[in-house]
Amino acid sequence: MSGEPVIALRGVTAELGSRPVLRGIDLTVHRGEVVALLGANGSGKSTAIRTIIGQVPASGGEIALFGTPRRTFRDWSRIGYVPQRTTAAGGVPATVTEVVSAGRLSRTRFGLFRKADHAAVRHALGLVGMADRAKDSVEALSGGQHQRVLIARALVAEPELLIMDEPMAGVDLASQEILAQTLREQVERGITVLLVLHELGPLEPLIDRAVVLRDGCVLHDGPPPRALGQHALPGHDHVHPHDEHTPLRTGLLS
Amino acid sequence: MDFLNYAFMQRALLAAVLVGITAPAVGIYLVQRRQALMGDGIGHVAMTGVGLGFLLSTSPVWMATAVSVLGAIVMELIRWYGRTRGDIALAMLFYGGMAGGVMLINLAPGGSNANLMSYLFGSLSTVSESDVTAICLLAAFVLLVTLGLRRQLFAVSQDEEFARVTGLPVRALNLLTAITAAVTVTVAMRVVGLLLVSALMVVPVAAAQQLSRSFAATFAIAVAIGVTVTIGGTITSYYQYVPPGATIVLLTIAAFIALSVLATPLARRRARAAAARRPAGDPAECAIPATRGAADEVGV
Numbered sequence A: 001m002s003g004e005p006v007i008a009l010r011g012v013t014a015e016l017g018s019r020p021v022l023r024g025i026d027l028t029v030h031r032g033e034v035v036a037l038l039g040a041n042g043s044g045k046s047t048a049i050r051t052i053i054g055q056v057p058a059s060g061g062e063i064a065l066f067g068t069p070r071r072t073f074r075d076w077s078r079i080g081y082v083p084q085r086t087t088a089a090g091g092v093p094a095t096v097t098e099v100v101s102a103g104r105l106s107r108t109r110f111g112l113f114r115k116a117d118h119a120a121v122r123h124a125l126g127l128v129g130m131a132d133r134a135k136d137s138v139e140a141l142s143g144g145q146h147q148r149v150l151i152a153r154a155l156v157a158e159p160e161l162l163i164m165d166e167p168m169a170g171v172d173l174a175s176q177e178i179l180a181q182t183l184r185e186q187v188e189r190g191i192t193v194l195l196v197l198h199e200l201g202p203l204e205p206l207i208d209r210a211v212v213l214r215d216g217c218v219l220h221d222g223p224p225p226r227a228l229g230q231h232a233l234p235g236h237d238h239v240h241p242h243d244e245h246t247p248l249r250t251g252l253l254s
Numbered sequence B: 001m002d003f004l005n006y007a008f009m010q011r012a013l014l015a016a017v018l019v020g021i022t023a024p025a026v027g028i029y030l031v032q033r034r035q036a037l038m039g040d041g042i043g044h045v046a047m048t049g050v051g052l053g054f055l056l057s058t059s060p061v062w063m064a065t066a067v068s069v070l071g072a073i074v075m076e077l078i079r080w081y082g083r084t085r086g087d088i089a090l091a092m093l094f095y096g097g098m099a100g101g102v103m104l105i106n107l108a109p110g111g112s113n114a115n116l117m118s119y120l121f122g123s124l125s126t127v128s129e130s131d132v133t134a135i136c137l138l139a140a141f142v143l144l145v146t147l148g149l150r151r152q153l154f155a156v157s158q159d160e161e162f163a164r165v166t167g168l169p170v171r172a173l174n175l176l177t178a179i180t181a182a183v184t185v186t187v188a189m190r191v192v193g194l195l196l197v198s199a200l201m202v203v204p205v206a207a208a209q210q211l212s213r214s215f216a217a218t219f220a221i222a223v224a225i226g227v228t229v230t231i232g233g234t235i236t237s238y239y240q241y242v243p244p245g246a247t248i249v250l251l252t253i254a255a256f257i258a259l260s261v262l263a264t265p266l267a268r269r270r271a272r273a274a275a276a277r278r279p280a281g282d283p284a285e286c287a288i289p290a291t292r293g294a295a296d297e298v299g300v
């Protein structure tokens, strides 16, 4: 937690359609940390992420990536990004390999692929367990498989910082375990992660810190709302109704 | 093959082939970003350029290039900044461009709507030596961009937001796509005409999609279709005395229909091949075991 800040937001505000969506966000992610961004639908999680990468202009405050102000930051190959999306298919068919290759562009010069780049694409597909679908059209994939392709696209540039907006949306539990394992290996290699989640799921043990947004403000910044008491016991099976989590979570945060 | 002896037919065929290559090469990126009709819009704007060319008695091709590039840039700017009434602004641009063309050409000395007709629907037999030079130069530019920057353009057209995070100059690439499309419109203007340009940009791509699963294959097949129909249409129009532009477009649509019909059995064959690759004991149909195992029990 003592590493240098990789992402630093200070008092960031943003408007969408003249409506304030971020109202002064402070957020710092240090090197090697895994930070989860939580919050209800519409609380501004995606907007915060899209402000960090520059897709949404910040109307106030300061954003720095790897210690460089975002405006002058050019070292994009250090960042891997998974947008929140159900499908990223364009109007023309594209194979899984073609989509993942787009993520490698930041590592190439003028978009010329060398042997190492093709190998990196195959490796990234292997990481998410999609190597056997490399030649298939992305339109022929299920939602969860599609999501895994998008994660491979983010990993293929071998980034130092991974920014993911709901990477587990629509991914079944078995695949979530695979992705959690992939992520664990990446974290052990020293990667920094900022990710939006709705439930921690299999990623829970990886997460160092949780930042909770509500109405464009940071409501909580600290230890993740871990399952406490009997929930933490190994072998505990989740047979109770789900809303038991909700009071637990809010109780911890208020 | 006697038509090859005529200089005008040689020029016409050269122009037709270049259009057959460049129009789908640009069109595929427009289709990918779901702006299939952008070519049509640029075609309308280019008419003002043609009119201006007549009025100032300069080359209509170069004038149309200048005006349509300008129009394409304005369209991109509207896309960036015009949040709400973007489509209205585009409509103004399109129809303003068209009306401007008609007006200017009537103001030009000796200009008439008959002159305009050859630009609206193409006039292959009147392609001049200087037209061919212009078409060759412009086509070279289009190919350089669409092939040389294919990975970058693919990334930007597929997912703009992601492309920004890979550090690609998204706005510059969008602008370049728009400019390249504008240049293609003027390349194709003499062959199929401004009103039919968009068909040659979009329909070969749509036809190629019936057969392909990858972007690269779609690109290759679309260009192959483009070249086939432009050559076929030009030769047909030589023998049958039918308008080449319309012939080319109708042939393209015929290709689309033929490939769509062909696609169904092809897909079925692929599915069968995939089923054959499935390991034995993993049948295509679900086999429900007679007795339910413990693993099937669903707890509530």
Ligand SMILES: Nc1ncnc2c1ncn2[C@@H]1O[C@H](COP(=O)(O)OP(=O)(O)OP(=O)(O)O)[C@@H](O)[C@H]1O
Pocket: A016, A017, A019, A021, A039, A040, A041, A042, A043, A044, A045, A046, A047, A048, A084
């Ligand atoms: N393009 C837009 N124009 C105007 N308002 C928008 C736009 N996109 C999002 N908003 C608003 O901004 C707020 C924050 O949206 P955001 O997408 O950041 O939420 P989120 O926390 O990611 O939600 P979710 O969990 O559903 O993904 C919402 O109230 C939404 O209505």
Ligand SMILES: [Mg+2]
Pocket: A045, A046, A047, A084, A165
């Ligand atoms: Mg969101």
